[in-house]
Amino acid sequence: MAPRFSCTACGKCCHGWLPLTLKDAIAHAGRFPLALVWTPVRSGAKSFDLTGRLGTTVRLPNRKSVAVLIAPTAYLPPSYPCPELGPDRLCGIHADKPSRCRTMPFYPYREEKDQADLLVPRKGWECDTSAAAPEVYRDHAIVDPGDFDRERADLIEQAPVMRIYAAYVLKYMPWVLDSLATLAAKPTGGNLVTNLSSFLTATRRPDAAALAASQAPLLHALAERTRDDPALAEYHRNYSGWAKEMDSLVKRHAATKPPDAAATPV
Structure with missing residues (x-):
C-alpha cells in the first residue's frame, strides 16, 4: 500500500530549529533568529554525494573527507514554537511560509527515493496517515513533487554561496575544522552552529546592515527571554x-x- 499523509495542523512540527533556504532566511530575517548549522556526513553514507552537491566537501586533519551541509536556520530552542504559530495552531504566514514548511514531511536534503520513513509521524505528532489521507508517495517517488523540486532547486542555486562561506570560515575560524572532525567521528554525528555575522562578512552582502537591523531586536528579545x-x-x-x-x-x-547629499551644505 502506498504511504498516505495529511497535515492536521497540530503544530507539533512548528517548534525548534527550522532549516531554511537562503532565500527564505533573507525574506524572513525580521521573523526568525538566524544561525548557520553545519552537519558533516561521512564518506560512504547514503546522503554523502547529495550533501556534497548541496553543501561542500571538507578534508579533515586525518585526511578523510566529509560532506558538509551548511543550512541557514531559524535558531529556536526545541520547546519554543515558531513565532508565527497562532493560538489556534495555525500558521500566521501560511501564504508566505518558508519552503521547508511547504515541503514537509518530505526533505530535499535526501534523495527522493529515500523519503518513505519520513512519512511516519514522530512521537506525539498528530499527522493523519490513515486510509482517509491522500496518497503522497508511490514507487519511491513523490506523487506531487512541486514543493520538493522548488526547495531542492533553491538549495542547488545557493550552494556556491555556501561554499564561499565555508572557505572563509575554515580559513579564519580554524577551530571549526576540528569540531567537524569530532562530530564526524561520532556514531550519531551532530551539528555545529555558527553566527550570521560571519556569513554576512564572508559573503559581503550589500544588504548586510539591513539584515543586521532586522535581526538585532529579535536576538535581544530572545536573550532576555532565555x-x-x-x-x-x-x-x-x-x-x-x-x-x-x-x-x-x-x-x-x-x-x-x-x-x-541633500543635507550637505553648498
Whole structure:
C-alpha cells in the first residue's frame, strides 16, 4: 500500500530549529533568529554525494573527507514554537511560509527515493496517515513533487554561496575544522552552529546592515527571554553575543555611510 499523509495542523512540527533556504532566511530575517548549522556526513553514507552537491566537501586533519551541509536556520530552542504559530495552531504566514514548511514531511536534503520513513509521524505528532489521507508517495517517488523540486532547486542555486562561506570560515575560524572532525567521528554525528555575522562578512552582502537591523531586536528579545533558564544557557549565550554583533554591524554601517547629499551644505 502506498504511504498516505495529511497535515492536521497540530503544530507539533512548528517548534525548534527550522532549516531554511537562503532565500527564505533573507525574506524572513525580521521573523526568525538566524544561525548557520553545519552537519558533516561521512564518506560512504547514503546522503554523502547529495550533501556534497548541496553543501561542500571538507578534508579533515586525518585526511578523510566529509560532506558538509551548511543550512541557514531559524535558531529556536526545541520547546519554543515558531513565532508565527497562532493560538489556534495555525500558521500566521501560511501564504508566505518558508519552503521547508511547504515541503514537509518530505526533505530535499535526501534523495527522493529515500523519503518513505519520513512519512511516519514522530512521537506525539498528530499527522493523519490513515486510509482517509491522500496518497503522497508511490514507487519511491513523490506523487506531487512541486514543493520538493522548488526547495531542492533553491538549495542547488545557493550552494556556491555556501561554499564561499565555508572557505572563509575554515580559513579564519580554524577551530571549526576540528569540531567537524569530532562530530564526524561520532556514531550519531551532530551539528555545529555558527553566527550570521560571519556569513554576512564572508559573503559581503550589500544588504548586510539591513539584515543586521532586522535581526538585532529579535536576538535581544530572545536573550532576555532565555536569561533565567539554565537549560537554555547556550541559547542565551549565543543570542546575547549575536545581538551585540548585529548592533556593531549596524553602527559600523552608519559610521561609514556617506552623508545625504541633500543635507550637505553648498
